Amino acid sequence: MDKNYRLGIDIGGTFTDALVTDRQGRMVAALKTPSIAEAPERAIFNALDQLQGQGVNIGDIDLFVHGTTLGVNTLIERNGAVTGLIVTQGFRDILEIRRLRLEDTTNLYGDKTEALVPRYLVKEIDERALASGDVLQPLNKDQLVQAVDELVEEGITALAISFMHSYANPAHEKEAEEIIRERHPQLFICRSSAIWPQQREFERTLATAMNAYVGERMGSYFVRLQEGSHQYGLKANLLSTMSNGGIMTAASAASEPVRTLLSGPASGVIAATHIARKAGIDQVITFDMGGTSVDVALIDKEPAYSTENKVGDFPVILPAVDVTAIGAGGGSVAWLDSVGVLKVGPRSAGAYPGPACYGRGGEEPTTTDAYLQLGILQADRFLGGQMRLHPELAERALNTVGTKLGLDASQTAQAILDVATANMYAQFSPLMARKGVDPRDFTLLAYGGAGPMHAFLMAREVGILRVLVPPAPGTLCAMGCTVANLRNDFVLSLHKSSHALASGELASFYADLEQQGRSWVEVEARGGVELESVYCLYSADMRYEGQAFDLEIALTQEEIADPEQAKEKFHAYYYNVFGISQPESEVMFISLRATIVGIVPSHGSVDSYAQVSHGGGAEERTITFDHARRTAKVLTREQIPLEASIPGPVIVEEYDTTIFVPPGYNVRRDAHGNLIGEATE
Incomplete structure (x- = not known):
């Protein structure tokens, strides 16, 4: 029988996450496989191989949605197509001038952001429409042809067209596009009136230039992915997640990749909204902690959206789920500043060499090393036992900082966690104030590889009374792909x-x-x-x-x-x-x-963990926390009782994360498999 599986895949910088659900919404398989930066589709093929090994018939998948960081990484790393820009006469420096604002108003020596399209690849054309849409000066076709020919000689493979007031009258942009496509059909061409027809010339021009810059690379990637997945018997058409939390076809994503730049964080928030709604919780603050950063978003029945997001050095005017980075991640490095004060982040050890405990050559202590030193992480159970950690290397790295502070390794580890939490609090509190909410009225929903390990510490610092950790929190962004709807935004100035x-x-x-x-x-x-x-x-x-x-x-x-x-x-x-x-x-x-x-039919509401009963055989482990030796219960999620609470400290070990419930919180499991911790003090 056709099982009507849904496959969600999220390609991150370090891991590619895959999750399969059946027609009842039950989780069939979840896995993580290393990402391959030079060929992201190969990580997806590796995931398909592993899914087949877990008994998933790829031919039974009828919905395949994926999110990728290819676009955003292309922008940040500046390795996109050689892009040209055609503008109205007199506006050659629109990407150079930007908004004439200093990124850091207190720093008079800040570096100017390098324009995405260098000035020598920007050509001015005689044409002009007024804000009313009336044509003041017709398009100079001969000048246009000469300018584009010169850009092609310079080696461009992508071209952006952005004329003044084209949001009010796109006729000149359309005419220019037709002429250029006929003369240079090999170019990837996009025009601002099709990408985002809103007044605000800089932002509209930049969005068009970004689209051209990443479009060629995204298009070829989608072709390779579509062809390769068909070889596995995957019949479902490829869909891509968007920055606004929706989904679109791969063909649309290839022509308008700028709409997918922030799709990874958005997918996590969409999944969190789905989880919270099923749990009967309206007000949620998401807490997504990965290896580099902590991202938070506000959900009050529905996610909040913003048109003031940034990707690297560039503002993005298109609507996106409002996600804010507030702190350092699990791989963030601990260090001492010039006066000997302990700092954590923002620099990260990354995946290679990674934290010292990875044994890959890293020598600086990180928050992951701190958790291992305190006993919250178990050396031989990381990533389900697939990767062994090295406590002796973590202790040695912690001592390199601790000896300068007069602290032993365990005291240093506790100090690192305290500083990391204080950093988050310092950014979190004013953020919530600006949004006009009291975080004590909200539930903290934790996901990401390190989120469930640190969420309770953050909640304790802020005063949040309830923390929710969904099933498979390390692959929640992949789950967001399977529950998203078609969604797109349109604007008129x-x-x-x-x-x-x-x-x-x-x-x-x-x-x-x-x-x-x-x-x-x-x-x-x-x-x-x-x-x-x-x-x-x-x-x-x-x-x-x-x-x-x-x-x-x-x-x-x-x-x-x-x-x-x-x-x-x-x-x-x-x-x-x-x-x-x-x-x-x-x-x-x-x-x-x-x-x-466009609402995609939802799966049923039965969860894979709903029928699991309380297990036995709990372990105990001695840990150091809050400068005291404590005995913590070590359980699996299935061993947490349904609706009956267990007092912390509790450690819940899972394939994709470790959940740490400190003293002062009780934890229980609900009918959907969520772990819910509630403050007792």
Whole structure:
């Protein structure tokens, strides 16, 4: 019988995670295999080999969704295509000038960010449209042809086109694209009015340049992956995750890779939302701790979104799940500054050489070495016993720092954990204040390879009373691929005051945006995605007339039909944010936004751990924690009782992570297999 498996794969910098679920939503297989930076698809093929070895029939997979860091790594490492840029006459330096803002306003000697497209590969063309969309100067076709010919001679293989006010009138960009495609069909070409047609010339141009820069590499990768996976009998069409938490076909991702740059963290947040909803928890703070960093996101029934994310040195204007890095990860190095103060991170030991305890040549102590020294990690059970750690190397590395502090290895290890937690707290608290939430009202949902090991320490520091660790937390981002829906965002730059809007004009604009979205969904669905339903969300970037910043306001159909209602909603939201409002002032509609969502039929709600009963045979281990020797129970997840609590300290060992529940928390297992720790003090 066709099992209708779903396969989710998340390609990280160190490991590629794979997870398979069946038609009931039960986890069939979960694994981690080393990523291969020079050929990411080979790690996926290795995962398919291992899945077959675990009894998964690849031909039974009917949904294959994956996320990759190929795009973001290409940008960060600056190894993308040789890209040219065509702009309006007079705007050659748009990527050089940026926003004229210092990254660090207190540092007068900061380095200027190097433009993604060097100035000699930027060509100016005589053409001009006004903000109204009216053409001031026609496109100079002869000049365009000469400029592109010169760029091709310089060796470009990708080309971005970004003309002034093309968001209002894309005719010149479309005409230029047609001319260039006919003359140079080998070029990967993208135009700003197709990528993200929003006013804000720098951000729109940059997004287009980024798309061109990574597009050629992403396209060839998808071709190799599609061809190779078919050899394994994989019949499902390839889908890719997006920065906004949705999914799209590989063909769309290859043409618009800029929409996938932040898909890895977004997939984890989407999975966390799914887990929290099934557990009956509305308010969640995600805690994703990997080898390098700790990322957090806020979920209040639904994830928060942002248009102010960054990838390396570059801002990304396209909407993405709002994820913020707040601290160091499991491989972060501990060191002493010039006055002898202990610091942790931001530098990481990475996978190679890695923490000292890996035995790969690393000599500096890390948080992983600290956990091993304290007894929370077991040397012969790391990664399910596949990788042995070396306690003697961890102790030696800790002593290199500890002797300068007058501390032994265990005291140094505790100090490293304390400093790492304090670093997180120092960034976490103001972040929550800016978002206007009290973290004590939220549940901390931990995942990532190191997240479940450190989450309770963070919760204890902040005052969070409940921590949830889902099944297979180390592969949660892969799970996010299997539960995501089709989702895409569309924008219209309007820049009109409410009194200048004609009757029904706002509704007409939104109707056009929704039609764009529904047309996109139809195309994606033909790519092999079965949909249960489709709906649209609406919002607008609004401000008081004369101001220079916007607030995004979610709007209903009724508020769109009556702009006065939309104005009242803006006044109320503005007051909630700033404590004042100006109801007598005119309100501007800067940008209109529509988000189309195609619901992929969900699997059943039965979980793989729901029928597991309490086991026996718990071990005990002596650990050092909070400068005291303690006896900790060492269990597997299945040995945690259903709904009955066990007091900490408890260590739960799993293939992809180790969960540490310190004193002051009780831990239990719910019907979905989640471990839930609750404060007792």
